[in-house]
Amino acid sequence: MASLTLKNVKKRFGHVEVLKGIDIAIDDGDFLVLVGPSGCGKSTLLNMIAGLDSISDGDVSIGDAVINDLHPADRDIAMVFQSYALYPNMTVSQNISFGLEMRKVPKPERDKKIGDVSAMLQIEHLLKRKPGQLSGGQRQRVAMGRALVRDPKIFLFDEPLSNLDAKLRVDMRTEIKRLHQRLNATIVYVTHDQIEAMTLATKIAVMKDGELQQLGSPAQVYDDPANTFVATFMGSPSMNLIDAKVEAANTGIVQLVLEGYDGRPQLVSLDCTVRGLEGYVGKTVHLGVRPEDITESDREGVDTLTCKVDVTEPTGADTYVITSLGGKEVVARMPANAGLKAGDITELRFNPEKLVLFDTKTGHRIR
Ligand SMILES: Nc1ncnc2c1ncn2[C@@H]1O[C@H](COP(=O)(O)OP(=O)(O)O)[C@@H](O)[C@H]1O
Ligand SMILES: [Mg+2]
Structure with a gap:
């Protein structure tokens, strides 16, 4: 060998x-x-x-x-x-x-x-x-x-x-x-x-x-x-890429604004460090989140996003919950017993440790 x-x-x-x-x-x-x-x-x-x-x-x-x-x-x-x-x-x-x-x-x-x-x-x-x-x-x-x-x-x-x-x-x-x-x-x-x-x-x-x-x-x-x-090729369903505007990028906290389900802007504060994001304040980036890193949240607040369930697809072990944010379809992988149905308005939480941001022009990861 x-x-x-x-x-x-x-x-x-x-x-x-x-x-x-x-x-x-x-x-x-x-x-x-x-x-x-x-x-x-x-x-x-x-x-x-x-x-x-x-x-x-x-x-x-x-x-x-x-x-x-x-x-x-x-x-x-x-x-x-x-x-x-x-x-x-x-x-x-x-x-x-x-x-x-x-x-x-x-x-x-x-x-x-x-x-x-x-x-x-x-x-x-x-x-x-x-x-x-x-x-x-x-x-x-x-x-x-x-x-x-x-x-x-x-x-x-x-x-x-x-x-x-x-x-x-x-x-x-x-x-x-x-x-x-x-x-x-x-x-x-x-x-x-x-x-x-x-x-x-x-x-x-x-x-x-x-x-x-x-x-x-x-x-x-x-x-x-x-x-x-790489983000979208690896993994099925694919990683969600959501257009979001960088509002503030202080160390440890990133604030993004994205279009909510009702067409109105939603502000989300994420407790995560992305170096080099200061230069993107005021600009749009792609926010990448995998379906399994989206969960239901039992509260409304800083790091949750209000979404409207469009379709649910039970696969047996999991249920895919399809909604939209930032004008794009977003897939969440939830437990089979999540209990959401089409038309529900729900609070979703993105796991801040797993979020990734990409430059919209080059597609490169912002680190
Ligand atoms: N003998 C050849 N002559 C000309 N072009 C070729 C030849 N073999 C492969 N190609 C081209 O090279 C590219 C890569 O092919 P290939 O290595 O078979 O791709 P993959 O295995 O990833 O599907 C393709 O565009 C293919 O058309
Ligand atoms: Mg081949």
């Missing part, structure tokens, strides 16, 4: 720059998830690490060695694709051992590895079957088995679960996480699914349009988003 460093990595297809200078460093044993909307350059970056796409600029290093010019076969990397890419005419056992045979690993050692890996993935009973006789989830396991027997420096996964149905996807996600905990492997994993990213990663790289938006732990990316893109 090994660390991985990307230094100012760029990719051009003809005149089009699809990766615009990516800097990422992960440690040995990290589980890095590259997440972002379709087309943002995740697969291209993964393919460059694998050696399947050339590197237009910058350096990719495994451990201390720059591998830009190393042939894919010499990079000691194993890759699992979304399409599984199994050989249809070979049995499961042959599919798993093929790479080892190519490397001239002696048969007894091959058999031992197949035994170990198939036990780990619970596919021992499938070893004599061909891919056509397997379900999607079983094929996915075989594809993982083929990577695992290699014992490589780094595992690369490109959306390995996106062809599976919802239930199986969740099961396999847990299995991949368990595998990572057991092997302590270095993994780079591509997905467009922010929940997969949050649940699996030790480090998340959020990408958009070929640029890295933020690199951090799942908690950092979720609680301290660098900009409005």
